[in-house]
Amino acid sequence: MLARPIGFRLAAAAATLGLALSAAACGSDSDSVSASESISSETRVFAADNGDIEIPVAPQRIVATGYAVPPLIESDAPLVGISEWKRGIPLMTPEDLAEYESLEKIAGDMSAADTNYEAIARVDPDLIVIGVPQPAMVDLDLGALEAIAPVVAIGPTNPAAWSELTERQLDAVGQLDSYEANKATYDEKAAGIKEKYAGVLGSLEFGHLGAYGESAAGNFQREFAGSWGTNIAQDVGVNYYGEVKEKLGGSQDSSEYPAIENIPESFADADVITYTVEPDGSVGPEVQYVLDSELFKTLPAVRAGKVYGLRYTEAATYTSALQTLDAIDEALAPLLTESAGPSSSAPASSAPSGS
Incomplete structure (x- = not known):
């Protein structure tokens, strides 16, 4: 009506x-x-x-x-x-x-x-x-x-x-008209970055650690495809594997909040782990809680040094997402140059790549 x-x-x-x-x-x-x-x-x-x-x-x-x-x-x-x-x-x-x-x-x-x-x-x-x-x-x-x-x-x-x-x-x-122009600019930039990383991303499976966990409750946020921290990276060819155990609608269809003890199970198959950082590159307390966990440090991706912080994951327009694309490009740059093994001796809980 x-x-x-x-x-x-x-x-x-x-x-x-x-x-x-x-x-x-x-x-x-x-x-x-x-x-x-x-x-x-x-x-x-x-x-x-x-x-x-x-x-x-x-x-x-x-x-x-x-x-x-x-x-x-x-x-x-x-x-x-x-x-x-x-x-x-x-x-x-x-x-x-x-x-x-x-x-x-x-x-x-x-x-x-x-x-x-x-x-x-x-x-x-x-x-x-x-x-x-x-x-x-x-x-x-x-x-x-x-x-x-x-x-x-x-x-x-x-x-x-x-x-x-x-x-x-x-x-x-x-x-x-504004929407169409901004979308075209974004699509062109995303396509360029996707082409740049095509040779290294295709075979890699990614997992993402989000910023909305609750350390006081002993849990963390695991984000899958289509979530805040993942959806723009997907546009450049990043493959976030897995899915939530139970889809409950809305954002709960693409992220879940396991107990900290479930870190090994949640990220066991990840070749690369990305995680959300603040716009200035600093690590928020809920993310740092996980990075400091001894369980997190045992993960294959962490031991291989393939853990990268992503800025600007809350972009919600094509114009702002251009900055997210730049941040993703900067964070993943080591994948283009590294050989087997870690690209740095720095621990995963140090300042993130691209910050």
Whole structure:
């Protein structure tokens, strides 16, 4: 079922725009104002996670939350408010960071329950793009948001879905040209790196140690294909073997959290192990907990010195993923030059390759 018509929700924004323009308008300027109002009032039906929603064809005042924040900033969409997105700050260009910092923050970045409905109303949006996972939608008052502007929920289903997610979000705000250009740049770069490593990656099986384990609970995060730490590396030909023991939906289809005692079993067949590091190359405490484990040090890949840290594993747009590709290329470079045996005498728990 379609959401309620949006004409009345755009009235205040249109009136404000009309008054501002009419104050400076004279002669033929009135024709420009009429054309602008006509464009802003055109609508279309968009298929969102929350149903078929009537939205502006060319939204002029957009609020974005969650995973919708970085692609809309990168595409220069007309944003008036965003949720915080601190995890993406290290991947932002100086220009995008300046835009991010200048925008009104209408929610935190840890929970949809932090949404400030009064702040959203104050910035007077004509479209609200919600980019949080489906389970987090229960923390939102959609009725309150829909009373302000049309709401399209376009959230992630799994870590590797960011490409499709970004495309849908940019489609909703009329910025698909930006998506196509960024995807083409990414695809070209990934293909070049894949060709560079084609001679060494084909026969190797990789395992990945993620950053979201809980040392206090005595477990670690084992990521498989399609997860945060693996999906971009897969685009250059890295083969992450295995799968979770039980698929429970979402990110739990591509990562699991075994007890630390299961390290030998989990990584026994890995020729190479990659692991997530912070954007500055430092090792987070949950990862260091595993690297320091005596069980980890007995693994064949560790004993062979084939353990590499990967930066920028949280990239969720094609533009930011270009930095991830560079980091992967840098981290795996020893595979191109090493002969049999370790390429360095440094222990696996030291500063990671590429940091």
